[in-house]
Amino acid sequence: MSKLQQSLRIAIDLTPLRPGGENGGAKVLVLTLLKQFQKLAPHHYFLLLTAPWNHLELAQYESKSMKRLLVANLIDTPEKNELGFFSKLVQKIFTKINFKFNNVIGSSSLLKENKINLLFCPFSAPTYAEKDIPLVAIAYDLQHLDYHFFFTTQERQHRTKFIVDLLNKSQKVICISDFTRQSFIKHFKTPTDKLTVVPISIHERLVKLNESTVIKYLNSLGLAGRKYAFYPANYWPHKNHRILLTAYGIYKKQFPNSCLDLVFTGALESEENQLKEAVELMGLSENVLFLGFLNEETLTAIWQGCQCLIFPSLYEGFGIPTLEAMKFGKPVLSSNTASLPEVGGDAVIYFDPRKPDEIASCLANISGNQLLVEQLINRGFQRLKLFDGKEMAYQYLNIFETEALNQKTDLNL
Numbered sequence: 001m002s003k004l005q006q007s008l009r010i011a012i013d014l015t016p017l018r019p020g021g022e023n024g025g026a027k028v029l030v031l032t033l034l035k036q037f038q039k040l041a042p043h044h045y046f047l048l049l050t051a052p053w054n055h056l057e058l059a060q061y062e063s064k065s066m067k068r069l070l071v072a073n074l075i076d077t078p079e080k081n082e083l084g085f086f087s088k089l090v091q092k093i094f095t096k097i098n099f100k101f102n103n104v105i106g107s108s109s110l111l112k113e114n115k116i117n118l119l120f121c122p123f124s125a126p127t128y129a130e131k132d133i134p135l136v137a138i139a140y141d142l143q144h145l146d147y148h149f150f151f152t153t154q155e156r157q158h159r160t161k162f163i164v165d166l167l168n169k170s171q172k173v174i175c176i177s178d179f180t181r182q183s184f185i186k187h188f189k190t191p192t193d194k195l196t197v198v199p200i201s202i203h204e205r206l207v208k209l210n211e212s213t214v215i216k217y218l219n220s221l222g223l224a225g226r227k228y229a230f231y232p233a234n235y236w237p238h239k240n241h242r243i244l245l246t247a248y249g250i251y252k253k254q255f256p257n258s259c260l261d262l263v264f265t266g267a268l269e270s271e272e273n274q275l276k277e278a279v280e281l282m283g284l285s286e287n288v289l290f291l292g293f294l295n296e297e298t299l300t301a302i303w304q305g306c307q308c309l310i311f312p313s314l315y316e317g318f319g320i321p322t323l324e325a326m327k328f329g330k331p332v333l334s335s336n337t338a339s340l341p342e343v344g345g346d347a348v349i350y351f352d353p354r355k356p357d358e359i360a361s362c363l364a365n366i367s368g369n370q371l372l373v374e375q376l377i378n379r380g381f382q383r384l385k386l387f388d389g390k391e392m393a394y395q396y397l398n399i400f401e402t403e404a405l406n407q408k409t410d411l412n413l
Helices: 025-040 057-061 085-096 153-169 178-188 211-221 241-254 269-281 296-305 320-327 340-344 356-367 370-384 389-406
Strands: 009-013 045-050 066-071 118-121 135-139 172-175 195-197 227-232 260-265 288-290 308-311 332-335 349-351
Touching: 025 045, 025 057, 025 066, 025 320, 025 389, 045 057, 057 066, 118 389, 135 153, 135 389, 153 178, 172 178, 172 389, 178 195, 211 296, 227 296, 227 320, 241 260, 241 269, 241 356, 260 296, 269 288, 296 320, 308 320, 308 356, 320 332, 320 340, 320 370, 332 340, 332 356, 340 349, 349 356, 356 370
Parallel strands: 009 045, 009 118, 045 066, 118 135, 135 172, 172 195, 227 260, 227 308, 260 288, 308 332, 332 349
Antiparallel strands: none
16 A cells, blocks of 8 residues: 555666676566556656666666666766776766756755755665665675675675665665564664564566477487476575586486486676586586576576576575476476575475585485475475565555655655
8 A cells, every 4th residue: 555645756677687687686676666666656756766787678678657768977986896897888888878868967965956856876876875765776695795705805795884884874674584684674774663574575577388389499408308407596606606516427427327417507608618527527518508698488488498506506585486487387306505595485395505515415305305396396386475576566566655754854745
């Protein structure tokens, strides 16, 4: 139920959104929220702050209640410098974008000039925060503190400074799991009233395909007729692909006649190539497939064709693939770390992601026990009832409205 009788003008900072799959699950969450906001809150006005590298991609989200605004003089932050291509390609991309210059604005008083009532930062960065305008942000994890060895000292210091800035400028931080919320309390002594938990419920976006369409996609990918365990994840170190490959190698030695293959999807080409070299050295090139970053329909076909999800991640703020697997009636084998037990509950077989032998044993269990598979599938369907995409979007909207009402400045409401 809406707390407001009049509409809000909400700015959504999408400037950190990158092409392809480099944002991981965060991008999928944010784009799903945009669609839900259009359906559930047409009485509010949403201003999408875009960048040269994503302005065209976001055109499809424009509607009567949702417009894009290209931010011309983007603030040069360390986060953007880390992307590498920003400084080199921004000017080139600008020349390819067909837009009217009255739809481009600088960063000085951007929100006040557009009569914005609230700023939403779904990629955490409070880049365009302005005094007296409430700010709500999403926080995904504090991996740089919990798994600090994946980061340099400089990276950890920068990320910590970034989080402190976020906490100082935001009225509310939306955590994607209670695990993330507890991490903020532990590491930053964050007041509990600044934090709230809204689980990620975006699995419903994947619509089941008919059998002929699935076969068409699987044929094109070389997967038709093959049994495979599926791991959809970008090739970041914490995703733990190398330990999974070690575990799969153990499994294949124990069960040389097994026809269970391993399929990876995800972004980051350089890291993918390194893993391909490792697979070749292990003599597993015929059994391990790398399919790159895929669109949602192709991804859906892979889900429908797989035997199970294998999820060995060392660290997750949530764990979107867990719910996606449950949606398609697939058993889940998962790491027992971070937020993953919170998401999977009793519908998952867990293992220690640092122990390849445990992972190999789980693959063996799932391959030869149909009763176990059916039990996990049924529990997964029950578990999914706790996660609803429409309810998720309503929670975000209620938070926006609450923070707008709490703001002491005149919002003309």
